[in-house]
Amino acid sequence: MKLSCILFLAASACSALALDLSPQFITIVSDGIAIRRPYFSDGDKKYALTLNIETELTPFEDGALFRFVKLSQAEMRLRPSPLGVDTAIEDASKDKYEEAARKLLPQDAAEVVLDQVTFDPLPINGWKGIRFLFHYRLPSGEMRESLTFLNIIPTQQVVVQTASLAKDFSDASDRAYDIIRRWHELDPKAVARGL
Helix, strand or coil: CCHHHHHHHHHHHHHHHHEEEEEEEEEECCCCEEEEEEEEEEEEEEEEECCCCEEEEECCEEEEEECCCCCCCCCEEEECCCCCCCCCCCCCHHHHHHHHHHHHCCCEEEEEEEEEEEEEECCCHHEEEEEEEEEECCEEEEEEEEEEEEEEECCCCEEEEEEEEHHHHHCCCCHHHHCCCCCCEECCHHHHHHC
């Protein structure tokens, strides 16, 4: 077998095992009540989130977009990291992560200022991560944005990107944290009943 064919098959096998951040939905019946839940797939595993009625979830580019409907210009994006779990989250690699974070900010962002860097901002589930908090100006106003690189499963790093007008950022950040902290693996029995 040719080397190029072997490499193609290996790449295909690896991509089949990657976490798919395009949202899918399942309806689970609990105590006679039907609950529609979003989830993400990683092979046979399914990871779910709990959303409230004030959050809209749609696929966006290579991940998911969460819009906080009662807040103007407030959203959270969940996307694959441009780095990965092999890039250690430690002080020595902070500059590499900051460079990646800056590249994910809007292209028309002006007067960009890094306000804070936090290691392991979401220590639940044993997650390793690093968060960068920026403020900048857009034509629509003063914005704040956090970018959190998070090793969410052993084989994949994601970016949780939360942005809003500066005046709404505290509320948007709380909502984003509330969503991501509820990340959990779905019970395969529930998935079998619901899918």
